[in-house]
Amino acid sequence: MDVLVKTLQDLGITDVRLQEPMANHTTWKIGGPADLYVSLCTRHQLRDAINIFKINDVPWTVIGRGSNTLVSDRGIRGAVIKLEDEFDELHVDGTVVRVGAAYSFIKLSVMIAKHGLTGLEFAGGIPGTVGGAVYMNAGAHGSDIAQVLREAELLLASGEFVTISKAELNFSYRHSKLQEEPAIVLAATFDLQVGDRKRIAADMASFKERRQRTQPWQQPCAGSVFRNPPGDHAARLIEVGGLKGLAVGGAQISPIHANFIVNTGGARARDVLDLIALVQDKVAEQFGVRLHPEVLVLGE
């Protein structure tokens, strides 16, 4: 591992960490150590690092804000890549917006509103990065990434830089093609529209008020844990099933929002996984519906 660290440092990559606790990089504040954690600032650094990982047979994964991710207690074998600097830039050209994958999705929503553009109001309460939002087809309030994205710039596992259209990303509910064919999102271009500034501000304020009222903002969590089953809401099934407040270790079904699991302090990934399994079984028993997680599990 020391040779690998030295090779990366020789490429000018300064932020290389060993045994980095992933609890520091997830909104759940849960997760064991990653063998290797690197912050990469340019496309060249990224391509070089991927190449080095390939040569040395080191598995790698990219993380955004870790706001939809449960990292296991044993942590991640291989490398975790965090994008920074060049990947954190925003360019607005009329109604066309090109933004780096590391850019905050919430900040993007706010900046776009300041330009009087409409289309990304829904992003105002989604605490991830643009890269994570494209990967997940993040959405809320009746909209999602697929409604506004024009194209995404990617680095493929082969080391090739490509730009692919929205159609090629095969978006559906919380799904993109990137979930089957791994690639790194470098930047995204959105087609927005000129909007009414007062209307945009009012919609964003109303979305924010609703979230603050209905979601446990004060506690570490990862948003909705389960995907909504067709024609229903996971939160409704969990709440009607009387499971609000149910806890395993430090993980609890939020008393405020039934589809959120909160870390009440010292929760382990094992607690969350056990609670997820318990909810799946109880909901299946009562309603005959098997809930499927929306959150992603990374690590050993």
Ligand SMILES: Cc1cc2nc3c(=O)[nH]c(=O)nc-3n(C[C@H](O)[C@H](O)[C@H](O)COP(=O)(O)OP(=O)(O)OC[C@H]3O[C@@H](n4cnc5c(N)ncnc54)[C@H](O)[C@@H]3O)c2cc1C
């Ligand atoms: C309080 C709260 C509220 C939330 N509300 C919503 C909501 O309303 N709607 C919604 O859709 N989600 C919501 N979420 C979930 C989450 O914010 C989104 O799924 C978000 O898009 C994840 O982005 P991230 O950068 O944190 O991704 P991460 O959790 O870091 O990663 C998620 C996946 O994306 C991949 N990924 C990340 N960056 C890249 C990249 N550059 N290239 C390729 N792959 C990448 C990762 O490898 C991982 O597989 C909420 C979460 C919280 C904590």
